[in-house]
Amino acid sequence: MPYAWLGVVPFFLYAFAFLLLPAGQVLVGAFKDKDGAWSTANISTLFEQQYVDAFRNSIEISLVTAVLGGILGLCIAFAALADGTPRWIRPVLTTFSGVAANFGGIPLAFAFISTLGTIGVVTAFLRDQLGYNIYFHGFTLFSKTGIEIVYLYFQIPLMFLVIAPAIDGMKREWREASSNLGASSWQYWRHVGLPVLMPSLLGATILLFGNAFAAYATAYGLTGGGVALAPLKIGEVVSGNVLDNPHLGQALALGMFAVLAAAMLLYVPLQRRSARWMR
Amino acid sequence: MPDRDPDEMFLRVVDEKISRGTLLRRGLATGIGLTILSSPLDAFARGSKTPPTRGQLITMKELIAEAKKEGKLNTIALPPDWANYGQIMSTFQKKYGLSITNDNPDGSSAQENQAVRSLKGDPRAPDVLDVSPSFAAAGANEGLYAKYFNRRFKTIPREMKDGRGFWVGDYWGVISLGVNQNIVRNVPKSFKDLLKPEYKNQVALNGSPLTSGSALAGVFAAALANGGSLNNVGPGIDFFGKLKQAGNFIPVQATPQTVASGQTPIVVDWDYLNLAYGKEFPSAKWATKIPTDGVYGAHYCQAINANAPHPFAARLWQEWLYTDAGQLLWLKGYSHPALFQDLAKRKKIPASLLKALPPAALYAKVKFANAAQTAKAKERVNNDWAKATG
Amino acid sequence: MRRRFIAPSSLVWLVLAAAYFLIPLVATLLFSLRDSQTGTCCSLGAYGTIFDDPQFAKTLWLSFKLAVETVVISLVLFVPTVYWVHLKLPRLRPVIASLALLPFVVPPIVLVVGMLDVYGGWSPGWFYSTPQFLVAAYVVLAFPYVFFALDAGFRAIDVHTLTEASQSLGASWRTTLGRVIIPNVRTAALSGALLTLAIVMGEFTIASLAAFHTFPTYIQYVNQTQAYPAAALTLISFGITWFAMLGILVAGRRPGGRQMAMRGGG
Numbered sequence: 017m018p019y020a021w022l023g024v025v026p027f028f029l030y031a032f033a034f035l036l037l038p039a040g041q042v043l044v045g046a047f048k049d050k051d052g053a054w055s056t057a058n059i060s061t062l063f064e065q066q067y068v069d070a071f072r073n074s075i076e077i078s079l080v081t082a083v084l085g086g087i088l089g090l091c092i093a094f095a096a097l098a099d100g101t102p103r104w105i106r107p108v109l110t111t112f113s114g115v116a117a118n119f120g121g122i123p124l125a126f127a128f129i130s131t132l133g134t135i136g137v138v139t140a141f142l143r144d145q146l147g148y149n150i151y152f153h154g155f156t157l158f159s160k161t162g163i164e165i166v167y168l169y170f171q172i173p174l175m176f177l178v179i180a181p182a183i184d185g186m187k188r189e190w191r192e193a194s195s196n197l198g199a200s201s202w203q204y205w206r207h208v209g210l211p212v213l214m215p216s217l218l219g220a221t222i223l224l225f226g227n228a229f230a231a232y233a234t235a236y237g238l239t240g241g242g243v244a245l246a247p248l249k250i251g252e253v254v255s256g257n258v259l260d261n262p263h264l265g266q267a268l269a270l271g272m273f274a275v276l277a278a279a280m281l282l283y284v285p286l287q288r289r290s291a292r293w294m295r
Numbered sequence: 296m297p298d299r300d301p302d303e304m305f306l307r308v309v310d311e312k313i314s315r316g317t318l319l320r321r322g323l324a325t326g327i328g329l330t331i332l333s334s335p336l337d338a339f340a341r342g343s344k345t346p347p348t349r350g351q352l353i354t355m356k357e358l359i360a361e362a363k364k365e366g367k368l369n370t371i372a373l374p375p376d377w378a379n380y381g382q383i384m385s386t387f388q389k390k391y392g393l394s395i396t397n398d399n400p401d402g403s404s405a406q407e408n409q410a411v412r413s414l415k416g417d418p419r420a421p422d423v424l425d426v427s428p429s430f431a432a433a434g435a436n437e438g439l440y441a442k443y444f445n446r447r448f449k450t451i452p453r454e455m456k457d458g459r460g461f462w463v464g465d466y467w468g469v470i471s472l473g474v475n476q477n478i479v480r481n482v483p484k485s486f487k488d489l490l491k492p493e494y495k496n497q498v499a500l501n502g503s504p505l506t507s508g509s510a511l512a513g514v515f516a517a518a519l520a521n522g523g524s525l526n527n528v529g530p531g532i533d534f535f536g537k538l539k540q541a542g543n544f545i546p547v548q549a550t551p552q553t554v555a556s557g558q559t560p561i562v563v564d565w566d567y568l569n570l571a572y573g574k575e576f577p578s579a580k581w582a583t584k585i586p587t588d589g590v591y592g593a594h595y596c597q598a599i600n601a602n603a604p605h606p607f608a609a610r611l612w613q614e615w616l617y618t619d620a621g622q623l624l625w626l627k628g629y630s631h632p633a634l635f636q637d638l639a640k641r642k643k644i645p646a647s648l649l650k651a652l653p654p655a656a657l658y659a660k661v662k663f664a665n666a667a668q669t670a671k672a673k674e675r676v677n678n679d680w681a682k683a684t685g
Numbered sequence: 686m687r688r689r690f691i692a693p694s695s696l697v698w699l700v701l702a703a704a705y706f707l708i709p710l711v712a713t714l715l716f717s718l719r720d721s722q723t724g725t726c727c728s729l730g731a732y733g734t735i736f737d738d739p740q741f742a743k744t745l746w747l748s749f750k751l752a753v754e755t756v757v758i759s760l761v762l763f764v765p766t767v768y769w770v771h772l773k774l775p776r777l778r779p780v781i782a783s784l785a786l787l788p789f790v791v792p793p794i795v796l797v798v799g800m801l802d803v804y805g806g807w808s809p810g811w812f813y814s815t816p817q818f819l820v821a822a823y824v825v826l827a828f829p830y831v832f833f834a835l836d837a838g839f840r841a842i843d844v845h846t847l848t849e850a851s852q853s854l855g856a857s858w859r860t861t862l863g864r865v866i867i868p869n870v871r872t873a874a875l876s877g878a879l880l881t882l883a884i885v886m887g888e889f890t891i892a893s894l895a896a897f898h899t900f901p902t903y904i905q906y907v908n909q910t911q912a913y914p915a916a917a918l919t920l921i922s923f924g925i926t927w928f929a930m931l932g933i934l935v936a937g938r939r940p941g942g943r944q945m946a947m948r949g950g951g
Binding site for chain 2: 896
């Protein structure tokens with residue numbers, strides 16, 4: 017049915033004009049050097065220690081916050097949508113999540129510095145009221161762990177927003193039918209609930225991964241570049257006041273692209289397997 | 296999500312170093328093309344005059360009249376609290392009746408040059424720029440700037456101007472230690488002092504030396520203080536590594552918020568920024584000390600966009616900045632304007648302004664790096680910083 | 686199996702979530718109430734500084750307009766596309782999902798410089814030189830979020846049965862789409878709309894490089910130059926965006942308070 021493809025033409029036109037064209041320029045530019053000649057020098061630079069570290073940190077932080085954010089977001093979503101929870105909680109959480117999911121940069125960094133920084137309110141509370149100084153015990157907000165804690169602030173709400181409609185789709189009748197047949201809660205989740213949710217869960221996790229991977233203004237505000245991240249490295253060589261190497265930046269973007277492509281390659285077969293029984 | 300945002304990422308695609316011939320040919324083609332394509336209204340507004348390359352070739356009255364015809368000035372990346380730019384912009388607006396649109400006040404030098412490239416021909420393109428020397432050199436080579444010798448060009452010290460006229464140094468400052476005296480009992484006086492255990496978790500830079508000019512200058516200053524030189528910033532990098540090991544260095548970017556809240560009680564930053572903090576946050580009792588063991592300075596550069604939408608206003612801006620009045624406004628912002636020595640010689644500096652700055656004797660030892668030394672330092676920092684402070 | 690009161694486990698989760706999300710905001714609030722001269726509580730001076738600033742209202746209004754335009758264009762573009770893909774072209778789904786990840790990898794600066802390059806010089810003034818130019822880029826930025834939200838929503842309903850039933854009753858494509866499908870993916874579309882609104886109200890790079898003065902560029906400027914007003918602005922912008930979202934949510938609910946009414950039964 018060739019007409020079927022007509023329905024998606026506007027979308028592809030738009031994607032081409034405003035997404036593929038700029039993206040293509042990145043891919044091409046990565047293979048050029050400062051004089052415009054073709055070169056793989058920038059690609060090989062990617063394997064220098066500091067860039068490898070940057071990618072490793074980025075992937076680690078993105079994975080941790082995607083999985084943790086996913087799990088926590090899911091639990092909060094269930095708590096909000098469960099029976100017995102007051103109806104007003106849902107719109108409050110939904111709208112709050114909408115704002116929090118996009119809260120970032122220096123405002124977010126500073127909010128956490130005011131909370132968990134060396135003189136933050138929580139730090140001070142723990143130190144003065146409970147006699148426990150977290151900074152003396154090795155904790156510091158200005159580290160990879162700190163970044164992860166802060167990133168959850170927008171990862172969890174994002175998960176909530178994306179998974180809530182899917183949870184809505186889980187009919188109450190399934191739960192009732194399952195318990196009528198003698199299944200326990202655990203069995204319901206293992207054989208009915210999770211399999212139904214899995215495709216959406218996977219999609220949401222990938223989204224969270226990508227979201228954290230491309231983020232960096234918060235990290236910069238928090239650690240001043242002390243923790244190397246791939247997007248931060250791009251910013252340094254392309255848009256800072258010190259270094260100036262646009263093609264290396266494009267090579268770094270190509271590297272980010274490769275990581276996300278790998279993630280997609282993992283996602284697609286998993287996705288297909290999880291949706292297999294549905295259709 | 297906004298996290299991908301500020302001070303950001305990327306630059307452009309088909310960036311090539313163009314040969315002079317190509318540049319001229321392209322310039323010619325662009326010039327012809329732009330003339331044909333640009334709206335007749337623009338040509339009308341600009342009048343039939345071409346902007347001069349020398350300030351002396353046009354009377355101030357004519358310059359002001361032409362600028363008034365253009366009606367406005369586009370600036371870029373000028374934070375109001377940086378070297379008193381806020382007052383500089385408002386004074387200019389009031390004096391000449393031109394309105395100023397200041398874009399991306401927190402932008403970087405790279406973004407300024409990129410704005411010139413991307414917005415070529417657009418009425419929103421920046422007319423004038425204030426960039427760090429290496430970006431000024433790059434921009435001049437790329438043909439982004441117009442040649443202009445303002446009236447005071449001869450008086451500007453040689454190391455602070457481009458012989459070809461593409462940019463002029465506007466103000467300089469040195470790296471200083473800003474200290475919150477409420478939190479810090481013994482004010483550190485040198486880089487060596489910073490290593491003392493009493494300053495645990497207190498010392499911060501204004502960003503990372505890989506992306507912030509101020510932080511890079513901090514590394515230079517630390518190098519000078521620890522046996523390094525302008526040609527060898529290794530000891531500076533090692534110093535910060537040691538500072539991190541000692542637990543004194545917190546890798547957070549120092550901003551007005553962290554200064555006011557006390558999160559960063561000791562900040563290594565430009566003197567004009569630290570002095571401005573002192574004025575803005577009296578409750579923080581912010582003192583500014585020039586370190587005794589390493590005095591490093593750097594200047595910024597004024598340039599005019601080769602395709603400025605308001606070329607006469609742009610030239611008027613530069614002329615005004617180099618009058619005594621303009622220079623003193625920079626001094627009011629705690630920075631040393633380019634014509635500082637000349638003003639001092641002619642005894643034009645009010646005593647109150649001089650008093651607000653740290654004693655001149657401390658500035659006597661100041662060292663400036665040239666383009667080659669800066670490039671070498673950047674390379675070194677790029678390779679070694681992450682390892683030392685990771 | 687309906688509960689009368691909230692389950693204890695739900696309560697624990699919600700309380701923990703409230704603590705994690707609200708405490709940093711409270712810390713910011715405490716900071717924003719400090720007097721600029723004495724550095725201690727309590728003064729509304731910081732808020733006054735923000736509200737008195739004409740740039741605040743101007744940039745806020747612009748960003749809000751851009752957000753609405755982006756939401757409309759996104760939904761008009763993506764809802765039919767995702768519907769179509771789920772209905773007729775399921776094999777295209779992974780392709781589009783992969784495309785949906787591209788905006789993460791094409792850093793906003795690349796996008797804006799690329800767009801300025803490609804569309805500069807020949808595109809009409811109403812597109813290139815007005816903030817509407819940003820809308821084109823924002824739709825791209827919102828694409829991953831809107832897509833995955835809509836995707837989850839479409840999965841949750843039985844697209845084929847609904848469409849067949851509707852068509853067997855004689856409805857045209859438009860009626861099917863408008864009166865059967867869309868009401869059923871309302872939550873997902875709303876999620877997508879909310880995310881888009883938040884993105885536009887928070888997007889900074891593209892706006893600043895293309896030299897437009899939006900609300901996020903104003904926030905960035907205040908954050909880099911002032912202390913207490915910056916904290917005040919953080920909370921003000923948080924509050925405003927939240928309020929706007931509640932508005933969207935309420936507006937989206939209007940045709941009857943019962944959600945998923947048509948899906949019921951089976």
